[in-house]
Amino acid sequence: MTAMNRQWLLAEQPVGPFDENTFRLVETPVPAPGEGEFLVRNIWLSVDPYMRGRMNAGKSYAKPVDVGAVMEGGTVGEVIASNHPDFAVGDIVDERLGWQEFAVTRGRGARKIDPSLAPVSTAVGVLGMPGMTAYFGTKEVMGVKEGGTVVVSAASGAVGGLVGQIARIDGAARVVGIAGGDAKCRYCVDELGYDACIDYRGFGKDTAALGQALAEACPDGIDGYFDNVGGWISDAIYPLANPFGRVAICGMISEYNLTEPERVPRYTRQILTNRLRVTGFIVTDFWNRWSEGLEGMAGWIAEGRIRYREDVEIGIENAPKALLKLFRSENFGKQLVRLRDDPTA
Amino acid sequence: MTAMNRQWLLAEQPVGPFDENTFRLVETPVPAPGEGEFLVRNIWLSVDPYMRGRMNAGKSYAKPVDVGAVMEGGTVGEVIASNHPDFAVGDIVDERLGWQEFAVTRGRGARKIDPSLAPVSTAVGVLGMPGMTAYFGTKEVMGVKEGGTVVVSAASGAVGGLVGQIARIDGAARVVGIAGGDAKCRYCVDELGYDACIDYRGFGKDTAALGQALAEACPDGIDGYFDNVGGWISDAIYPLANPFGRVAICGMISEYNLTEPERVPRYTRQILTNRLRVTGFIVTDFWNRWSEGLEGMAGWIAEGRIRYREDVEIGIENAPKALLKLFRSENFGKQLVRLRDDPTA
Numbered sequence: 001m002t003a004m005n006r007q008w009l010l011a012e013q014p015v016g017p018f019d020e021n022t023f024r025l026v027e028t029p030v031p032a033p034g035e036g037e038f039l040v041r042n043i044w045l046s047v048d049p050y051m052r053g054r055m056n057a058g059k060s061y062a063k064p065v066d067v068g069a070v071m072e073g074g075t076v077g078e079v080i081a082s083n084h085p086d087f088a089v090g091d092i093v094d095e096r097l098g099w100q101e102f103a104v105t106r107g108r109g110a111r112k113i114d115p116s117l118a119p120v121s122t123a124v125g126v127l128g129m130p131g132m133t134a135y136f137g138t139k140e141v142m143g144v145k146e147g148g149t150v151v152v153s154a155a156s157g158a159v160g161g162l163v164g165q166i167a168r169i170d171g172a173a174r175v176v177g178i179a180g181g182d183a184k185c186r187y188c189v190d191e192l193g194y195d196a197c198i199d200y201r202g203f204g205k206d207t208a209a210l211g212q213a214l215a216e217a218c219p220d221g222i223d224g225y226f227d228n229v230g231g232w233i234s235d236a237i238y239p240l241a242n243p244f245g246r247v248a249i250c251g252m253i254s255e256y257n258l259t260e261p262e263r264v265p266r267y268t269r270q271i272l273t274n275r276l277r278v279t280g281f282i283v284t285d286f287w288n289r290w291s292e293g294l295e296g297m298a299g300w301i302a303e304g305r306i307r308y309r310e311d312v313e314i315g316i317e318n319a320p321k322a323l324l325k326l327f328r329s330e331n332f333g334k335q336l337v338r339l340r341d342d343p344t345a
Numbered sequence: 346m347t348a349m350n351r352q353w354l355l356a357e358q359p360v361g362p363f364d365e366n367t368f369r370l371v372e373t374p375v376p377a378p379g380e381g382e383f384l385v386r387n388i389w390l391s392v393d394p395y396m397r398g399r400m401n402a403g404k405s406y407a408k409p410v411d412v413g414a415v416m417e418g419g420t421v422g423e424v425i426a427s428n429h430p431d432f433a434v435g436d437i438v439d440e441r442l443g444w445q446e447f448a449v450t451r452g453r454g455a456r457k458i459d460p461s462l463a464p465v466s467t468a469v470g471v472l473g474m475p476g477m478t479a480y481f482g483t484k485e486v487m488g489v490k491e492g493g494t495v496v497v498s499a500a501s502g503a504v505g506g507l508v509g510q511i512a513r514i515d516g517a518a519r520v521v522g523i524a525g526g527d528a529k530c531r532y533c534v535d536e537l538g539y540d541a542c543i544d545y546r547g548f549g550k551d552t553a554a555l556g557q558a559l560a561e562a563c564p565d566g567i568d569g570y571f572d573n574v575g576g577w578i579s580d581a582i583y584p585l586a587n588p589f590g591r592v593a594i595c596g597m598i599s600e601y602n603l604t605e606p607e608r609v610p611r612y613t614r615q616i617l618t619n620r621l622r623v624t625g626f627i628v629t630d631f632w633n634r635w636s637e638g639l640e641g642m643a644g645w646i647a648e649g650r651i652r653y654r655e656d657v658e659i660g661i662e663n664a665p666k667a668l669l670k671l672f673r674s675e676n677f678g679k680q681l682v683r684l685r686d687d688p689t690a
Contacts, residue, residue, distance in 0.1 A: 061588070061618050230613055243406070249617045261614060265606035268575055272594045272625035273406055280617035 003030040006316045008099035010065045013057050017257040017327075022055065023071060023099075023320045031104045038082035039104050042097060043344075045337040046074040046124035047313075047322040048158070049228075052256035061282055071099035071319070074124045076113065078343060087112070092344060094123040099319050101339050115344035118301070125158060125334040126301065126308040127294055133250060133283040134162035135293040138226060141281045142248035144170035148223030149242075151176045151214065153233055155197055156184040156309070158334035159250060162297075163226045164194050165306050172224070176217045178210075178233060180329035187332070191307055200233055211236040221245075230255045231262070238270040249280040253327065309333030348375040351661045353444035355410045358402050362602040362672075365665045367400065368416060368444075376449045383427035384449050387442060388689075390682040391419040391469035392667040393503070394573075397601040406627055416444040416664070419469045421458065423688060432457070437689060439468040444664050446684050460689035463646070470503060470679040471646065471653040472639055478595060478628040479507035480638040482571060486626045487593035489515035493568030494587075496521045496559065498578055500542055501529040501654075503679035504595060507642075508571045509539050510651050517569070521562045523555075523578060525674035532677070536652055545578055556581040566590075575600045576607070583615040594625040598672065654678030 004027045011024040033039045054065045054072050065072050075097040079087050087093065087107050095110040097103040113123045125131060137159070144150060150167040154160040155177025164175045177188040177197035185197035196217040203210045214222070214236055221242035227234050230252025237247070255261065271278060286293065300306040311331045313322040316339050325331045349372045356369040378384045399410045399417050410417050420442040424432050432438065432452050440455040442448040458468045470476060482504070489495060495512040499505040500522025509520045522533040522542035530542035541562045548555045559567070559581055566587035572579050575597025582592070600606065616623060631638065645651040656676045658667040661684050670676045 061620075227613075230611070230617075234613070249613055252613060252617060255611075255614060261610035263608040264611055266575070266600075266609055267612070268572075268579070268594055268597060268623075268625075269600060269606060270625075271623060272575075272597060272627075275406075275625045275627060275630060277625075278613075278616060278623045280613075280615075280620045280622075282617075282620060285620060 003102075004028065005030045005100055005102040007101075008071045008316070008319050010055060010067050010069060010071055013055055013064070013067060016259050018052070018055060019324070020320045025317065030102045033081050033083050033104050035083055037104050037106055038079050038084040038087045039102060040075075040077035040093060040095070040097060041080045041102055042075045042077035042100065042339045043092075043342050044076040044121045044124060045099060045316070045319060045339055046129070047319065047326060047335040047337060048074070048129070049251050049253040049256065049326055051323060052253075052327070072096065073099050073319075074129060075103075076120050076123050077103075077339075092120050094120075094128065099316065101316055117298070120342065120344050121310060121336055122308075124336070125310065126162060126306065127297060129283055130158035130334060131162060131297050132286060132290060132293045134159045134166055135297055136283065136286040136289065137248050137250050137281060138163050138166040139170060140286070141250075141279050142224045142226050142246050144172050145223040145246075146171040147173045149174040149176065149218050149220055150224040150226065151178065151218065151222050151237060152194075152226045152228070153178045154228035154251075154253065154329075155179045155188045155194060156192070156333065157228060157331070158308075160226065160228050161188075161192055161308060161333065162306065164188065164192050165300075167224065167226075168193055169300065169305060174218065174220070176214070178214075178229075184332060187309070191309075205232045207232045207235045211239060214240055224248075226250060227252070229253050235264055238267050238276070241270065241274050241276050243274050245274060245276050247276060247278040249278065257327065311335050313337045315339070348447075349373065350375045350445055350447040352446075353416045353661070353664050355400060355412050355414060355416055358400055358409070358412060361604050363397070363400060364669070368665045370662065375447045378426050378428050378449045380428050382449050382451055383424050383429045383432045384447060385420075385422035385438060385440070385442060386425045386447055387420045387422035387445065387684045388437075388687050389421040389466045389469060390444060390661070390664060390684055391474070392664065392671060392680040392682060393419070393474070394596050394598040394601065394671055396668060397598075397672070417441065418444050418664075419474060420448075421465050421468050422448075422684075437465050439465075439473065444661065446661055462643070465687065465689050466655060466681055467653075469681070470655065471507060471651065472642060474628055475503035475679060476507060476642050477631060477635060477638045479504045479511055480642055481628065481631040481634065482593050482595050482626060483508050483511040484515060485631070486595075486624050487569045487571050487591050489517050490568040490591075491516040492518045494519040494521065494563050494565055495569040495571065496523065496563065496567050496582060497539075497571045497573070498523045499573035499596075499598065499674075500524045500533045500539060501537070501678065502573060502676070503653075505571065505573050506533075506537055506653060506678065507651065509533065509537050510645075512569065512571075513538055514645065514650060519563065519565070521559070523559075523574075529677060532654070536654075550577045552577045552580045556584060559585055569593075571595060572597070574598050580609055583612050583621070586615065586619050586621050588619050590619060590621050592621060592623040594623065602672065656680050658682045660684070 231254035576599035
């Protein structure tokens with residue numbers, strides 16, 4: 001019997017919100033590696049907000065996934081057959097092999113993971129793309145003002161959960177989170193060391209009311225805002241920013257399903273009057289400093305200064321569900337899909 | 346007969362557009378300097394867009410002018426009586442003495458001007474606040490990408506006219522202006538060295554149509570935008586920005602008379618996708634580097650690399666008219682009011 005590979009293909013480019021019908025699950029024979037190739041059996045699939053952008057036809061910073069192609073995604077897997085001199089059976093590799101259980105690769109984007117250093121799932125989490133996003137986004141893009149106040153949206157998430165802790169390490173006097181639901185807010189304060197966390201769900205998308213709560217939580221104003229969500233939540237920040245405040249725009253998950261951007265009062269007067277610096281960034285802009293970021297983050301983890309949390313769905317069949325959880329703010333920590341038992345755990 | 350001092354007081358804090366009734370012209374006796382003071386007879390009054398903000402009650406980066414107080418403004422004048430050890434009769438001083446013909450001062454914000462170096466009116470122009478705004482705004486806040494394309498709004502104005510030239514000196518391959526009217530656009534191209542200049546008046550505030558014209562004028566996209574006007578004109582820039590493009594928000598004269606900001610599609614998606622950096626600034630943030638800026642600008646002027654143009658109204662009675670010209674885009678170059686014959690000219 002031929003071994004089969006379950007794959008999620010992009011079935012359509014959704015206009016507005018996506019759903020389970022946006023994807024199509026297919027089974028194809030597990031491919032055999034050719035010369036210079038190796039076969040990976042994936043263990044972990046990373047599920048991340050940027051995936052929504054890849055479903056659009058429109059221009060973005062990266063090429064969209066074609067309809068009918070395997071959905072894109074970061075993976076951690078085990079080499080189970082190899083015709084490649086640098087990758088041997090049993091190696092654990094981190095690569096962007098997509099929403100599928102098996103893949104053949106030449107390994108150009110592959111990185112070998114040492115399972116003795118950390119759980120290998122961290123290669124797509126705190127020691128991977130989300131971790132580096134938080135690291136460089138906090139230190140380099142936003143920057144942390146010594147003694148200042150930092151606000152983080154999606155404060156318990158894969159990126160935001162780290163940003164709050166890094167901001168504290170880098171000298172922020174006050175770190176305030178915004179998250180969806182009481183459990184996440186308690187986690188932010190009790191486990192991640194936020195001084196306060198505001199549950200945005202109580203505000204009915206009323207930017208002014210959220211702003212009032214933020215003003216109370218940030219009595220000295222806001223010096224840095226790390227934006228993961230965009231939309232009405234981020235609109236509340238600008239009127240509270242201190243002179244020379246800095247905003248790092250990392251993501252805008254609340255807007256990714258919109259077909260047209262909402263119309264809001266221009267931020268530009270606040271940017272001018274308070275001399276704000278608003279910067280968008282994408283973590284791959286820091287690719288040439290990746291090892292520096294990994295060392296920094298690994299050091300903090302070893303010192304017990306950084307905590308993180310994973311939210312795991314089991315089985316490739318649950319990949320769309322896992323992505324939908326992100327967009328409904330139902331995930332709690334870094335969202336992963338476990339595609340098989342982790343042999344390194 | 347007592348010599349009289351004509352002064353413009355702020356008569357009311359206007360809601361929306363201001364007009365001549367916003368100010369009140371009064372005559373008061375010329376004051377006598379007390380101990381440690383000197384009396385200045387003003388020669389030049391600088392008229393600038395920021396003045397609109399000083400007429401508002403609301404919070405801004407500077408204290409508003411009180412109703413009934415002399416309107417604020419930068420001046421160049423001659424010391425005509427002095428009880429101050431550092432300022433002698435005949436000295437020419439640059440200070441913020443406001444919309445009036447005479448003023449007594451302790452000289453704390455005064456700077457002596459050497460009339461042999463440049464026309465003294467430049468102390469409130471190319472070698473003063475507008476010049477330093479262009480200098481630091483272009484070099485430090487926006488930054489000029491070598492070989493890139495820079496767009497400047499209010500391109501023939503006191504600041505914009507300099508920005509285009511500085512961007513060229515600093516390595517921009519293409520410099521495109523936006524200005525109001527054919528005469529200004531011709532001046533930008535023929536005198537200031539812009540590669541192209543778009544007359545925004547033909548577009549009926551249609552951002553998309555202006556964007557089309559900008560796209561044609563900037564075939565390689567936009568790497569830097571120096572924003573003096575805000576509003577619908579600036580809205581056209583963001584969709585055309587190249588990755589890592591930079592926007593310096595210096596002013597938004599088109600919005601200063603609004604009582605509520607207009608609602609527009611959020612820029613933030615473009616900021617994220619193209620990793621833009623948008624920074625507001627105020628020239629006084631560079632106060633501690635003023636001499637560096639003056640030396641740089643004076644050097645370029647001496648080398649014939651910087652041109653500038655002044656638009657002069659005669660007589661203190663025309664100060665409100667001069668300010669209204671700015672807001673109607675009817676000035677052509679740095680707007681000044683000459684309060685008396687310039688004894689240094």
